[in-house]
Amino acid sequence: MTEIPLRPTIEVESRGAAPLLEIAGVTLRFGGIVALSDVSFTVGEGRIVGLIGPNGAGKTTLFNCLSRLYRPERGDIRFNGKSLRHAAAADIAAMGIGRTFQSPALFASMSVLDNVKVGAHPRGHNGPLRDAITLPQARREEREIDRRARAMLAFVGLEDAATRQAKSLAFGAQKRVELARALAAQPSLLLLDEPAGGLNHEEVAELGALIRSVRDRLGISILLVEHHMGLVMSLSDRVVVLNFGRVIADGPPDDVRGNAAVTEAYLGKRH
Amino acid sequence: MSESLPVGAAGKLAPIRASVPNAAKVRWPCNWPWNWPWNWPWRWLAGAALIALAVVLPFALSNYHVFTLTQVMIYAIAVLGLNILTGYNGQISLGHGGFFAAGAYTAAILMHRYGVPYWATLPPAGLICFVLGVLFGLPALRFEGPYLALVTLAMAVAMPQLLKYFDTWTGGQQGIVLVKPLPPPGLGLDRDRWLYFFVLAVLLLAMRLAANLLNGRTGRALVAIRDHPIAAVAMGINTPRYKTLAFGASTLFTGVAGALAAIVVGFVAPESFSLFLSLSFLVGSAVGGIATIGGAIVGGFFIESVPNLANDVSDAAPWAIYGLAMLLFMYLMPRGLVGTLGPWFVHAMRKFRSARGAPK
Numbered sequence: 001m002t003e004i005p006l007r008p009t010i011e012v013e014s015r016g017a018a019p020l021l022e023i024a025g026v027t028l029r030f031g032g033i034v035a036l037s038d039v040s041f042t043v044g045e046g047r048i049v050g051l052i053g054p055n056g057a058g059k060t061t062l063f064n065c066l067s068r069l070y071r072p073e074r075g076d077i078r079f080n081g082k083s084l085r086h087a088a089a090a091d092i093a094a095m096g097i098g099r100t101f102q103s104p105a106l107f108a109s110m111s112v113l114d115n116v117k118v119g120a121h122p123r124g125h126n127g128p129l130r131d132a133i134t135l136p137q138a139r140r141e142e143r144e145i146d147r148r149a150r151a152m153l154a155f156v157g158l159e160d161a162a163t164r165q166a167k168s169l170a171f172g173a174q175k176r177v178e179l180a181r182a183l184a185a186q187p188s189l190l191l192l193d194e195p196a197g198g199l200n201h202e203e204v205a206e207l208g209a210l211i212r213s214v215r216d217r218l219g220i221s222i223l224l225v226e227h228h229m230g231l232v233m234s235l236s237d238r239v240v241v242l243n244f245g246r247v248i249a250d251g252p253p254d255d256v257r258g259n260a261a262v263t264e265a266y267l268g269k270r271h
Numbered sequence: 272m273s274e275s276l277p278v279g280a281a282g283k284l285a286p287i288r289a290s291v292p293n294a295a296k297v298r299w300p301c302n303w304p305w306n307w308p309w310n311w312p313w314r315w316l317a318g319a320a321l322i323a324l325a326v327v328l329p330f331a332l333s334n335y336h337v338f339t340l341t342q343v344m345i346y347a348i349a350v351l352g353l354n355i356l357t358g359y360n361g362q363i364s365l366g367h368g369g370f371f372a373a374g375a376y377t378a379a380i381l382m383h384r385y386g387v388p389y390w391a392t393l394p395p396a397g398l399i400c401f402v403l404g405v406l407f408g409l410p411a412l413r414f415e416g417p418y419l420a421l422v423t424l425a426m427a428v429a430m431p432q433l434l435k436y437f438d439t440w441t442g443g444q445q446g447i448v449l450v451k452p453l454p455p456p457g458l459g460l461d462r463d464r465w466l467y468f469f470v471l472a473v474l475l476l477a478m479r480l481a482a483n484l485l486n487g488r489t490g491r492a493l494v495a496i497r498d499h500p501i502a503a504v505a506m507g508i509n510t511p512r513y514k515t516l517a518f519g520a521s522t523l524f525t526g527v528a529g530a531l532a533a534i535v536v537g538f539v540a541p542e543s544f545s546l547f548l549s550l551s552f553l554v555g556s557a558v559g560g561i562a563t564i565g566g567a568i569v570g571g572f573f574i575e576s577v578p579n580l581a582n583d584v585s586d587a588a589p590w591a592i593y594g595l596a597m598l599l600f601m602y603l604m605p606r607g608l609v610g611t612l613g614p615w616f617v618h619a620m621r622k623f624r625s626a627r628g629a630p631k
């Protein structure tokens with residue numbers, strides 16, 4: 001039976017150490033639009049933190065700052081105590097931050113398995129020369145990547161789709177491939193951008209179990225952007241609410257649910 | 272120590288099989304033919320049969336046809352190089368004729384001025400073209416699509432004039448006439464047939480190396496950049512590095528092809544490397560299948576034979592015939608011969624095997 005290595009179990013309750021991810025005063029504008037304004041919050045190790053907010057609140061923009069696809073104008077992001085300010089976008093995966101995209105961003109022409117193997121890219125060392133002449137060590141690494149990719153596909157329940165072309169999969173399956181692809185890099189923090197978008201009721205329930213097992217069994221912390229309130233509230237240890245680029249609430253799900261400012265942001269001000 | 276998790280224990284997740292439409296099964300990534308399972312015996316058999324055919328063929332053909340086939344294989348290596356860049360990495364090049372010329376002149380100058388044996392000119396020609404390709408690929412990072420096509424066009428347009436300008440090295444307009452290499456004694460092969468086998472060996476090696484490269488970590492990175500550049504960066508792929516590398520690897524193959532052309536034809540002159548040569552490579556690539564390895568051979572056949580055939584069909588308007596052949600090809604097989612028939616063939620094979628109840 002294939003096995004995937006598992007991190008030592010992490011206490012879900014905080015151990016008082018420095019947080020895994022620390023976002024401090026991040027501000028970003030697009031022309032006149034203030035997409036993020038002085039956003040600060042943390043994600044502790046072993047936590048699932050929900051990030052919610054109405055459309056255009058700046059959630060994806062924040063993810064893009066974490067991926068270094070955007071550079072914040074002000075503020076800092078520290079991951080494992082290290083600032084991301086001088087990291088390149090291509091270094092982020094190797095540092096241990098994995099992500100999925102709001103609209104499926106698979107490598108459409110490649111097979112499902114190859115998509116997941118691309119996810120393992122930052123953990124590989126094979127260069128073009130080694131690949132071309134296929135040294136024994138190149139072969140060994142390829143076998144290891146193959147094993148890991150298949151294990152991740154099995155983890156998301158897609159082992160039978162390995163040889164299918166990525167774009168031929170149904171929407172929900174594509175989202176799972178994205179998840180497997182992100183997991184293949186063995187991240188310590190996973191950014192999920194609306195993983196439940198476009199899924200039916202049954203699929204959402206399965207996804208919830210899957211996300212929980214990513215944390216519980218693989219020990220990966222998760223920052224979860226989602227509009228599906230039931231899912232966020234049931235999974236998250238903490239929920240951060242963004243509105244017009246500002247954090248308007250940050251706390252346990254129950255507190256946030258009852259928060260007046262949050263209700264107002266979603267439903268509009270009552271007169 | 273890390274514990275281990277038995278896979279499948281993740282949850283009672285139903286396999287997603289049910290939600291995938293069955294029809295999706297037949298599609299196959301046409302740019303990834305080397306994913307076909309190698310353990311299928313028919314593949315080995317087919318490969319062995321093709322190679323056996325390639326070995327026997329020259330003894331059944333006239334010298335002229337052997338020479339033509341040698342040309343086909345040389346063009347196939349050049350197109351293979353272009354496929355790496357344009358097909359797998361998505362960077363278009365209208366300038367590969369220029370790199371072909373650079374390879375040819377490297378070989379010619381080494382042989383003519385320094386008396387280097389013909390076979391020893393291939394590595395330096397490949398290396399020089401790799402460096403040229405990387406140097407060219409760096410500024411090309413800033414361009415995409417049609418703009419990149421224009422930038423590479425400059426290479427194709429400038430090359431013949433550059434070759435004329437540096438005439439102390441290149442022999443200017445007259446070019447360089449080379450002594451055709453002698454076949455090794457004892458093999459009983461004449462010159463044309465020996466060169467045929469020499470080029471065949473290089474072609475097989477080039478195809479094997481390209482397949483290994485494209486099927487490994489490097490190849491996945493190249494295709495990922497083509498398919499979704501943003502996701503590729505998020506997966507930790509250093510895009511500029513791989514795009515430059517694709518340029519260098521691509522021009523290396525094309526440069527080696529150029530060197531072979533100089534050796535086989537025994538003559539290099541600026542006119543042989545016009546813009547039309549660059550365009551021919553692109554046509555050959557598209558006709559065979561832009562992101563395939565086998566398609567390069569089809570492309571080689573097209574480049575070598577279709578202009579001649581067109582001439583036979585109509586003395587008056589050969590290029591109209593050429594254009595028509597191109598249109599017809601692209602209309603019938605928009606993804607090229609191998610890119611279109613390959614997946615179909617795999618599907619047919621699968622059906623055949625599952626009909627016989629073969630396991631997986």
Ligand SMILES: Nc1ncnc2c1ncn2[C@@H]1O[C@H](COP(=O)(O)OP(=O)(O)OP(=O)(O)O)[C@@H](O)[C@H]1O
Binds near residue numbers: 033056061062
């Ligand atoms: N590249 C960009 N250029 C200009 N404006 C942008 C860009 N990206 C985002 N924005 C703007 O920034 C704001 C925040 O967008 P963002 O995509 O982060 O919202 P979101 O919270 O992810 O919304 P949704 O729930 O709809 O995905 C929006 O007003 C959006 O129009």
Ligand SMILES: [Mg+2]
Binds near residue numbers: 059
């Ligand atoms: Mg968004």
